[in-house]
Amino acid sequence: MIPERDQEFIRDHFAEHLTEPVTIDLYTRPRPRLHVPGREECVYCEETKILLEEVSALSEKVTLVVHDVLDRPEALADAEIADIPAIVFSGRNQGKVRFFGIPAGNEFRNLIDNIVDVASGESHLSEETRVALGGLTQDVHLRVFVTPT
Amino acid sequence: MAIESHRITADVVEASEFPTLSDRYQVQAVPKIVINERREFLGNRPEAAFLAEILAAVE
Numbered sequence: 248m249i250p251e252r253d254q255e256f257i258r259d260h261f262a263e264h265l266t267e268p269v270t271i272d273l274y275t276r277p278r279p280r281l282h283v284p285g286r287e288e289c290v291y292c293e294e295t296k297i298l299l300e301e302v303s304a305l306s307e308k309v310t311l312v313v314h315d316v317l318d319r320p321e322a323l324a325d326a327e328i329a330d331i332p333a334i335v336f337s338g339r340n341q342g343k344v345r346f347f348g349i350p351a352g353n354e355f356r357n358l359i360d361n362i363v364d365v366a367s368g369e370s371h372l373s374e375e376t377r378v379a380l381g382g383l384t385q386d387v388h389l390r391v392f393v394t395p396t
Numbered sequence: 397m398a399i400e401s402h403r404i405t406a407d408v409v410e411a412s413e414f415p416t417l418s419d420r421y422q423v424q425a426v427p428k429i430v431i432n433e434r435r436e437f438l439g440n441r442p443e444a445a446f447l448a449e450i451l452a453a454v455e
Contacts, residue, residue: 291413330414342398347417348410357408370399376447383403385454392411392418392428 248294249301257359261306269338269366270310273299274331276317291349295332298349302358309362336361339368352395397450404450 249257275292282288296313303311314322316331326335334346344365350358364370370377398406411418411426421430429446430436431453441449 291410330417340399341402342400342404342406344398344406346408346410348413350408350410354408354410364399368399370397372397372400373443376397376443377400379447379451380397380401380404383401383450383454385403386432387401387404387450387454388432389397389404389406389450390421390430391406391408392421392423392426392430393408394411394426 248297254301254305257302258305260359261308261363264363265306265308265366267338267366267368268308268310269336269362270312271299271303271362272312272314272326272335272337274314274316274323274326274328274333274335276315276331289331292332294351295334295349298351299334302362308366336365338366340365341368349395354393354395397446 273296275296276289278293279288299311303309314326316323323329323331326333328335328345330347332348334350336344336346344361346354346358346361372380398404409417411423411428421428421436425438427440428436428438429440429449431449435449435453437449440446
């Protein structure tokens with residue numbers, strides 16, 4: 248799914264910048280063998296899984312954990328997730344960093360940057376912003392709606 | 397920003413894949429940012445302005 252040339256670039260990028268481990272939890276379900284009328288299909292679940300398998304193969308620092316929610320529906324409730332495919336990044340980040348849908352097109356770059364930033368726990372934000380965020384006393388839920396192109 | 401604070405959950409949502417969610421937040425253009433169901437704006441903002449939106453959402 249990822250062109251060979253891009254794989255080479257990302258492998259080098261990870262080798263240089265990805266110095267700490269990161270876990271990617273993917274909540275997905277396999278493509279059904281037959282279409283059940285009335286059941287909502289997860290159009291990009293399979294592609295997202297293949298994409299993340301390819302990305303995680305580019306660095307030993309990246310661990311991919313695939314949760315099959317058809318097999319274990321309670322995994323969604325445990326992770327407080329309502330939609331799939333859902334991707335949760337865990338490294339040295341303090342808060343939750345998640346992605347819903349396939350991180351393709353423009354968002355692919357975002358995926359790679361996310362992996363590096365979450366692993367290091369470094370946000371590139373100013374000291375002032377970091378202090379303000381550290382002083383939050385209530386929970387904040389940011390939703391950023393994007394399209395792949 | 398979620399990297400810096402345990403209080404923050406940051407979700408990137410591919411709008412076309414989740415029409416129900418996109419309809420609920422009336423996403424007609426992207427990027428659209430919604431904070432705590434209370435504040436929303438279109439397009440990215442400079443860091444300080446983005447922070448101001450977050451702080452305003454928890455006032």
